[in-house]
Amino acid sequence: xxxxxxxxxxxxxxxxRLTTAHGAIETPAFMPVGTQxxxxxVTPRELREMKAQIILANTYHLFVRPGMEAMKNFGGLHxxxxxDGPILTDSGGYQIFSLARLRKITDEGVHxxxxxxxxxxxxxxxxxxxxxxxxxxxxxxxxxxCPPWPCEYDYAARSLEMTLGWAGRCKKAVxxxxxxxxxxxxxxxxxxxxxxIVQGATFADLRRKSAEALVQIGFDGYAIGGxxxxxxxxxxxxxxxxxxxxxxxxxxxxxxxxxxxxxMLEMVARGVDMFDCxxxxxxxxxxxxFLAAGTLNLKNAEFALQKGPIEEGCACPSCAEFSRGYIRHxxxxxxxLGLRLITLHNLHFYLTLMxxxxxxxxxxxxxxxRKQFVGSYKTREIAxx
RNA sequence: GUGGCCAUAGCUCAAUGGUAGAGCUCCAGAUUGUGGUUCUGGUUGUUGCGGGUUCGAGUCCCGUUGGCCACC
Numbered sequence: 001x002x003x004x005x006x007x008x009x010x011x012x013x014x015x016x017r018l019t020t021a022h023g024a025i026e027t028p029a030f031m032p033v034g035t036q037x038x039x040x041x042v043t044p045r046e047l048r049e050m051k052a053q054i055i056l057a058n059t060y061h062l063f064v065r066p067g068m069e070a071m072k073n074f075g076g077l078h079x080x081x082x083x084d085g086p087i088l089t090d091s092g093g094y095q096i097f098s099l100a101r102l103r104k105i106t107d108e109g110v111h112x113x114x115x116x117x118x119x120x121x122x123x124x125x126x127x128x129x130x131x132x133x134x135x136x137x138x139x140x141x142x143x144x145x146c147p148p149w150p151c152e153y154d155y156a157a158r159s160l161e162m163t164l165g166w167a168g169r170c171k172k173a174v175x176x177x178x179x180x181x182x183x184x185x186x187x188x189x190x191x192x193x194x195x196x197i198v199q200g201a202t203f204a205d206l207r208r209k210s211a212e213a214l215v216q217i218g219f220d221g222y223a224i225g226g227x228x229x230x231x232x233x234x235x236x237x238x239x240x241x242x243x244x245x246x247x248x249x250x251x252x253x254x255x256x257x258x259x260x261x262x263x264m265l266e267m268v269a270r271g272v273d274m275f276d277c278x279x280x281x282x283x284x285x286x287x288x289x290f291l292a293a294g295t296l297n298l299k300n301a302e303f304a305l306q307k308g309p310i311e312e313g314c315a316c317p318s319c320a321e322f323s324r325g326y327i328r329h330x331x332x333x334x335x336x337l338g339l340r341l342i343t344l345h346n347l348h349f350y351l352t353l354m355x356x357x358x359x360x361x362x363x364x365x366x367x368x369x370r371k372q373f374v375g376s377y378k379t380r381e382i383a384x385x
Numbered sequence: 386g387u388g389g390c391c392a393u394a395g396c397u398c399a400a401u402g403g404u405a406g407a408g409c410u411c412c413a414g415a416u417u418g419u420g421g422u423u424c425u426g427g428u429u430g431u432u433g434c435g436g437g438u439u440c441g442a443g444u445c446c447c448g449u450u451g452g453c454c455a456c457c
Contacts, residue, residue: 257418
């Protein structure tokens with residue numbers, strides 16, 4: 001169920017609520033990425049404390065390791081990782097193409113060797129949905145091919161044909177009843193939502209065709225894929241703009257793998273409701289922190305003696321207790337607490353940004369908020385102690 | 386005391402007598418459906434010191450200082 005609560009009169013920004021089996025998600029929302037059944041370096045308790053509403057996990061990674069036997073044994077991913085909030089599972093199409101040693105792609109599915117021990121495996125649209133049913137995620141994604149950037153028109157068109165065929169089979173597989181049974185109960189679990197994925201690379205006509213065909217099949221939400229693959233920001237926004245007009249207003253839109261803080265606001269203004277991105281967690285592990293003024297590489301020597309927090313006035317647990325100088329030391333010494341503290345800060349930053357965005361849309365001030373935030377955010381701004 | 390080996394970047398070490406380099410550290414940059422990864426740049430030298438041979442010496446010769454090893 002997806003209810004629109006407020007809309008911005010001057011842009012396509014929406015404030016809405018998506019209800020899943022494990023609770024409601026207030027949108028626009030950022031979803032922390034927990035590929036292997038863990039948002040790297042933080043616990044589910046910490047995620048709850050910073051008000052994460054939903055997290056991601058990855059079908060391909062969990063299929064390869066620990067595998068479905070473990071998942072069945074533990075009664076699904078929620079119980080396995082001890083997270084009782086909503087989970088969205090990416091189908092693994094992206095990983096099959098980026099990680100696995102490819103054997104063969106056919107209309108039937110993908111034969112591949114996994115990146116862990118090279119074991120051959122096969123994933124079809126039906127199998128992808130079956131795995132996600134076993135994982136018990138609240139939102140499942142269809143299996144798709146994510147073409148590279150740049151990409152020739154002919155390749156993008158052929159890839160889209162295959163992906164659309166797969167989307168139809170995913171829908172059919174779900175209707176045929178691969179939905180998860182509620183572990184340990186007689187009652188059937190609440191229905192798993194399924195999102196289609198718009199592809200079409202950088203070509204507006206393919207994007208439109210993709211969106212319209214998916215809507216024809218009918219999904220609970222629509223993702224915009226084929227972005228965050230190395231394309232320049234203008235291409236990324238164009239991909240959003242050429243997909244969104246053909247998606248229904250009463251269903252959530254999800255920009256896959258995106259983005260930077262300003263990019264998220266630009267996409268909210270273009271009608272996107274949901275985001276996932278590894279930037280806050282990955283960059284944290286390399287020492288980069290997100291601030292209102294831009295990013296900061298905390299490994300830089302200039303922070304060695306600074307006693308202030310990562311960001312003045314920040315309400316995250318790291319800023320409450322630790323200095324830039326200490327965190328820099330931890331990162332230089334490769335102490336795991338350092339990347340943990342920055343991860344907590346960055347996730348708090350992303351989640352708070354979306355909370356402020358929701359508030360701005362509700363109060364009719366999104367335009368000003370967007371302008372103010374994007375205007376003051378610089379990639380190389382260096383704040384002083 | 387005698388004999389031998391060694392001395393080059395902050396560290397560990399390369400360099401047929403022909404423009405002194407590498408790895409690590411250090412200083413920066415990249416990272417968008419995960420990459421604690423990886424990649425890309427950059428700083429640093431009176432080649433222990435003093436002489437000599439040579440067109441040219443980190444390299445050959447003499448002396449000297451320091452370290453290590455072996456033997457009286």
